[in-house]
Every structure is written in structure tokens, then in C-alpha cells.
């Protein structure tokens with residue numbers, strides 16, 4: 728069973744298109760999407776349209792959960808915008824604009840997504856989460872102590888936990904026999920080269936699995952210009968995050 732795991736697309740049309748080309752070559756049986764489709768990019772409707780296409784194409788073999796910024800867009804109100812502007816100005820102004828340009832049917836779609844999902848493939852219990860099993864916004868970073876990660880995943884009895892959220896890929900094989908893999912980000916990578924990332928997962932008939940992070944180049948300078956062209960306050964801070 729071959730599975731493509733994508734996360735944190737963040738309205739980045741160019742990155743998603745290049746990742747989908749690579750996924751087509753991989754030819755997966757299933758696709759898992761770990762949330763954060765919309766906020767802080769430049770083309771949320773294109774991204775959601777592609778997600779709907781994948782959903783139609785793969786049917787029950789397409790699994791998707793909600794990310795923390797999907798929830799922000801879905802539950803957006805003036806207080807949330809003001810609070811976000813104070814904490815992270817470019818994100819607050821982006822949120823204010825993103826809710827205006829995103830089609831209502833897509834906002835309704837992300838509002839109704841579950842925060843996590845259990846999938847069983849060839850007897851392998853897999854939990855799909857955005858941050859950690861206990862918190863949609865918790866960070867599974869590459870430099871954590873194993874005991875810290877054990878604590879974060881203690882409520883899950885899955886064999887494999889797939890997450891995103893930090894935009895930095897990593898993985899842990901824990902003493903409790905759980906494996907946790909952060910798929911990285913398709914559209915807003917926080918790695919030094921800013922390339923898109925996704926995960927290819929292969930599970931054999933006995934439930935043994937092999938995974939590989941794929942690093943995909945796309946025109947991130949052009950995406951940076953698209954974000955700058957949106958013209959909202961502090962968009963230059965957001966645009967600069969796409970340049971290596």
C-alpha cells in the first residue's frame with residue numbers, strides 16, 4: 728500500500744502543483760492530508776479545488792483532518808483578527824484578507840473537518856493529527872528529547888502517528904514502539920532551502936512500513952512576489968519567508 732502524506736499547503740498553488748506532479752509518479756493508493764490548507768498564501772481557492780479533486784478521485788482512500796489555521800479561518804471574528812495582529816502581525820492581516828478571498832464553501836469544508844482521524848492499513852494503526860495527538864497546535868520539532876515526545880503521544884495507542892504543523896520534517900521511533908513522523912510542509916516550508924516537502928509511505932502486507940520525505944523544488948521567488956502583490960499591511964514579512 729502506497730500513501731502520499733501532504734500537510735500545511737497554506738494556499739501555495741505553485742508548491743502544490745509541483746508536489747502533485749511527484750505524487751502522480753509515486754502513484755499512491757491513498758492520500759492523507761494533515762490540514763492547514765488556506766491561511767497565509769495567495770491562492771486558497773485553487774488549493775481547495777485541488778483537494779476536492781483528490782477527494783473525488785480517491786474516494787474513501789483520501790483522508791483529511793483540520794489544521795489549527797483552518798480553524799482560525801473557519802471561526803474568524805474581529806477579536807481573533809486583532810489578537811493575531813498583536814501576536815504575529817503579518818498573520819493577523821493575512822487572516823483578515825484570506826477570509827474575504829476564500830470561497831464560503833471551502834471555509835465551510837475546513838470548519839467541518841475532524842481534528843484527528845484513525846486509519847488502519849494492513850493492521851497498522853495510524854493516527855492522523857495536525858500538531859500532536861493531544862493538541863492541534865503542539866509542536867513536534869526535530870530536536871525534542873524522546874521522553875518529551877513520549878509524553879506528547881501518550882494518549883494515542885497508534886503504531887504510527889503522522890503530523891505536520893511545525894513546517895519542519897522529523898521523525899522519532901520511541902521505546903513505546905510508537906513511531907511519529909512529521910511530514911513537513913508543502914507550501915510554507917521552514918527548512919533552510921524553503922523547498923516543498925511531503926512524505927511517501929509504503930506499508931507491506933504485514934503492516935511493516937517504510938517512509939521517505941520528498942523534497943520538491945518550485946518557484947518560491949515567484950510565490951513570494953504573488954504574496955507581496957496582495958498588498959496588505961506587513962505582507963512583505965510573509966513574502967520574505969519564502970526566500971532561502
Ligand SMILES: [Fe+2]
Nearest residue numbers: 735763796892
Ligand atoms: Fe501550518
